[in-house]
Amino acid sequence: MITHKRYIPLLLIVLVSGGLYKNAYGQTSSDENLLSEKSYAREPNAVNRIPSSEEVKGYIEYFNSPSPWLEIRKKRIRTLLPGAMAAADLDHWLIICRENNNDPLANHVGCENAGGTAVVLFSKDSESEAVTSRIFSPLSESTALKELGTFDFVIDVDKSQSAIEAASSYLTQQNTKGQIGINSFTVNPLADGLSHSQYIALNDAFTDTDISFKSAEDAIYYWLARKLPEEIEIMAKAAAITSRWEYEAYQAVIPGKSTDLDIAQFLKRKISDAGVGDGWAPSQNPAVNSGPDRGHSHPTDRVIQRGDVIQIDFGIRVFNQWVTDIQRFAYVLQEGEAQPPEQLQHAWKSAINGRNAAFNAMTPGAKGNAVHKAQQYVMQQSGSLPVMWSTGHPVGYVAHDVGPNLGVRPASDKLLDRHMTFAFDGFFSWYYSEDNTDTSTFLHEGKNQKTKTISVEDMVVIQEDGARFLTPPQTSLILIQ
Known part of the structure; x- marks a missing residue:
């Protein structure tokens, strides 16, 4: 001793x-x-x-008291993320979440409890610079997400649908064109959470659209730093x-x-x-x-x-x-x-x-x-x-x-x-x-x-x-x- x-x-x-x-x-x-x-x-x-x-x-x-993280996370999204997306020249940032082997940023964007595949989409208003958050979530998790109030909008995705395809359909309906940010194309592990199979699914879902992908690394860098x-x-x-x-x-x-x-x-x-x-x-x-x-x-x-x-x-x-x-x-x-x-x-x-x-x-x-x-x-x-x-x-x-x-x-x-x-x-x-x-x-x-x-x-x-x-x-x- x-x-x-x-x-x-x-x-x-x-x-x-x-x-x-x-x-x-x-x-x-x-x-x-x-x-x-x-x-x-x-x-x-x-x-x-x-x-x-x-x-x-x-x-x-x-x-040893209750963690303030959930409220701090909301404030970070509300106050810091607009500047991060502006610095990275991004109007949209898409993050795919899944059970077990989740994206490294899941806890920062609010999908740490994903069961089936979910998609988080941050969209920046070109005039107000405010960021709106959406999650395309399986029905099995969407009720809890609505109660937590982490996202501005929770879009239900039933078992016959794909959250990735649902996000693609939404962006297409909004007449979105140009590049959107994804967590790939970088050596930074925190900005490289997209798996190869998820990337293939993204490409398939966005075929025949006017949308392409770029790394969200600069936005992630600004936001987390x-x-x-x-x-x-x-x-x-x-x-x-x-x-x-x-x-x-x-x-x-x-x-x-x-x-x-x-x-x-x-x-x-x-x-x-x-x-x-x-x-x-x-x-x-x-x-x-x-x-x-x-x-x-x-x-x-x-x-x-x-x-x-x-x-x-x-x-x-x-x-x-x-x-x-x-x-x-x-x-x-x-x-x-x-x-x-x-x-x-x-x-x-x-x-x-x-x-x-x-x-x-x-x-x-x-x-x-x-x-x-x-x-x-x-x-x-x-x-x-x-x-x-x-x-x-x-x-x-x-x-x-x-x-x-x-x-x-x-x-x-x-x-x-x-x-x-x-x-x-x-x-x-x-x-x-x-x-x-x-x-x-x-x-x-x-x-x-x-x-x-x-x-x-x-x-x-x-x-x-x-x-x-x-x-x-x-x-x-x-x-x-």
Whole structure:
């Protein structure tokens, strides 16, 4: 069993106006407001601001109440979808839903409970820009759909009809011409839900019409990348829980006894006790690593030793809809050490400076790769090794959500905009000390050369004047005695 053990964060002691800043597990002196919200986050070794236990308790109670998703979904369709369809130059968007192997967007468009094949059709009015929603549904589901009020119109389809053919007939009667959007023709999995057999059925149903198909990817991209204020508030609460639990997990570490897997199991119990879910694949959430870099991987039974730098990469899912993605780092002091070695202090400060550069670059209208380049410059100047990962990624409905990539992928050419949410890292990487008894993963094309990377990760939302943290970021390296 892991027992709780005190840790001390590496921090900057500041004596101002008679107030001494010191960390006592998230508590600071009466001068805690001296550092502004932005300046404290940018100061390497400033005191960590840890969400309080009472605050987190209230959030957990909230996440065990009825989900607000159905009302939020209606609002997203009403307020965000018109802009998404306009941006994609779409007047109509057609989604085919079915039982079991459903479209990835089924839960977003309201057909997550499809039994037989159903068709959702969004149509944008050319004058008012308002979007009207229709679902062509088998009779077995249409009554419930009418009661829920998700769609403006529910069109019954009896067993002798095809929902796809019913949608085709409706559009033909409306004298629809030109292209309509479908979930295909893209490598984005969330925008590629149409199966081959469904595509054949679509082609058959729309033969001899003046309608052709185009990918709805641009509309999906715009729509999913932006979050409502209510959603951002939910994600901020979830981020506070995630962050605090990671700090608590480090309190439980006993050098020479605790393993990476012990830390993971501690967090798994937190998830279970709170009634929330995993932010991504349960077998790799959390990723805990006290040795050399292993990338996205499962925690092992490696025993944590003095001198180790520990990484926790962890996320939770709340209301079965929104996720978090946060990393926290700690150092296990050697016997007689009061602070980390100079090289590690440099690594930590450099990682925070890299995070600051990325944070400053995240403004509306900036390209995702510009954010990545801002951090890369700091890494080069500080002597960091290159890393294989992007600086950041959208986060929200899944850990790696739809939106601009903060790296070098194709989506990194897309522009950041208000109400987008991201998880992003502050990087510094170095060669891991050689140890012939350590059989951890070798990097660099199989060469006997391993690395260790600080990748402290936090979540932000883009506002008019730039990025805002959803929960206080880690500013000081946690020290375990």
